[in-house]
Amino acid sequence: MSAVLRDFFRAAALAGAAMTASGADAETTYKMLDFSQLDGWEEDNHAAALKVFLETCPDLKDQDWQNLCALAQAQAQTLAQEQGKAGARSFFELFFRPVLIEDGTPGLFTGYFEPELEGSRYRTSRYRYPVYRMPPEAKHSNPWLPRRDILTGPVMQGRGLEIAWVDDPVELFFLQIQGSGRIRLSDGGTIRIGYGGANGHPYRSIGTEMVRRGIYKAHQVSAQVIKAWVRRNPAAGRELLLHNPSYVFFREIRKIRPSKGPVGAMNRSVTTLRTLAVDPKYTPLGAPVWMEKGGETKMHRLMIAQDTGSAIKGAQRADVFYGTGDSAGQAAGRLRDPGRMVVLLPIQRAFALVPDEY
Structure with a gap:
């Protein structure tokens, strides 16, 4: 590749929308890997990952991503069905390269889910804690109250x-942390709500505050505790919950089928155990990400970066979406495991970030 083209692709990689390196500090490093270095790569269900990739790739703006999305859309049936897992795997291996992005902080995976709360459209003696829309004036003031x-x-x-x-009120507080959920109405209906904005104040961890006050040790704290x-x-x-000045407002989601997951940062439904929430400063939204999660229950699989979170900061920090309801919440709440994540980037974009590989 000529120096002119190399400079062009490097500029695209560094300046693209929500691209990996924007805002990253000087300690960020990029290392090209081979697919053979991804532990468990050949055993994963790549067709399932491709299906999730197709949910959000039409929204990617840069030309290289658009080209790959169009190709995947055109060959989706063949890749996912006629050739099975091997066909989908070949798609990722042919058109992407794995890039390990690190910022000096060890990898950490936590979990999130879609809560289900009991509620009503109207205030009653039982249902008396409001789920608010964002006030118009809060949209123009950062921070607000x-x-x-x-x-x-x-x-x-x-x-x-x-x-x-x-x-x-406790479940409502944790609903704000998750950012989306379902409210089962007393008349048998359901309301789905998604993130509608925030008041602009930084999130303060209630668990950290409990440790500071000596209520619990760090290893004892969980959402359930x-x-x-x-x-x-x-x-x-x-009073403890008021220690966190951050406040999340919601909006009603009307056009998503009940079988679909909640809306993520890309304004599309997320998928159980295939969606990651990432820091878009390092990982572009919509990108495939190979996850190697350690801990008691290891999980090595191809995920798609489709969401973000206020606590998700860093090149090796991610949240795994676990699904809807109490059992998903219990699984997500237990997750706090080490590991690593490797971003799959279009070939030219990957080489632009790792020029030593030319």
């Missing part, structure tokens, strides 16, 4: 900003 002022002051009262009312403590200590628990 902190959590304490939103929940204890008059600013939200009498404005019709409630999407629904739920029966558990926090919920149980807050319910046992309602007054102190309410």
Whole structure:
């Protein structure tokens, strides 16, 4: 490849929308790998990963991604059915290269899920905790009011900003952490809600605060432990939740089939155990990502970067989507495992980031 073309592709790689290196510091490193260096690569169900890739690749803007998406769409049936797993695997091996992106921080995988809450369209003696839309003025002020002022002051009262009312303030707090969910209505219906904006204040971990106060040791803290403590200590628990100034607003999602997952950062449904939430400063949204998760239950599989999260910061930091409901929440809440993630990039883009491989 000529120096002119190499410079062009490197510029595209570094300046593309939400591209890997934008905003990354000088410590970020890029290493080209071979597919044979991905532990368990040949055994994975690449056809399942290709199906998820096709959910969001039409939204990718850069030309190299668009070309690969069009090719995958044109050959989807052949790749996924006629040639089976081998066909889909060949697609990724032919048109992508694995790039290990590191920023000096060890890999860490956690989990997230779509909660289900009990609620009503109207306030009742049982359902009295509001799920709010974002006020218009909050969209133009960053930061806006902190959590304490939103929940204890008059600013939200009498404005019709409630999407629904739920029966558990603790589950509502964790719904905000997850960013999307379902509300099962008392009349038998269901409301799906997604992230609608935030007040702009930084997230403060309740678990970290409990450790600082000496309530628990770091290894004891989990979502289930926090919920149980807050319910046992309602007054102190309410005050503890207000320690986090960040507040998430929601919007009602009407056009997604019940069988589909919640809407992620790409405004498309995410997929159980195939979607990762990543830091788009390092990993472009929509990219395939090879995950090697350690821990008690190892998981080596091809994922698609389709979501983000306020706590997901770093080249080797990711959240695994576990699905909907209590069992998914329990599995996601237990996950805190080491490992590594390797981003699959279009060939020219990969070589632009790792010029020593020419």
